[in-house]
Amino acid sequence: MSKTSPGEFFRQVRNEAGKVVWPTRKETITTAIMVLIMTVLLAVFFLGIDSALGAIVKFLIGLIG
Structure with missing residues (x-):
């Protein structure tokens, strides 16, 4: 894997950003x-x-108490 210089990296980023379709x-x-x-x-x-579900739980608690 070759190393990319910072300048080349930013050129590639700018090139790729130009391809974005907004x-x-x-x-x-x-x-x-x-x-x-x-x-x-x-x-x-x-x-x-x-x-x-709240009504079902209240009903079931009502059966117990």
């Missing part, structure tokens, strides 16, 4: 909205699951 503003906004929608849906789902 998302457009519209793509970024669309993706952010989709993430927010999925977050809300999952929050509601887990709220329902948590409430159902």
Whole structure:
């Protein structure tokens, strides 16, 4: 494995960074909205699951006590 000089390393980094394709503003906004929608849906789902399990546990504790 050959050693790369710091100057060559930074040239390679700059060259690779130039190949990066950044998302457009519209793509970024669309993706952010989709993430927010999925977050809300999952929050509601887990709220329902948590409430159902809590009710089951309260019922079972009520049978004991």
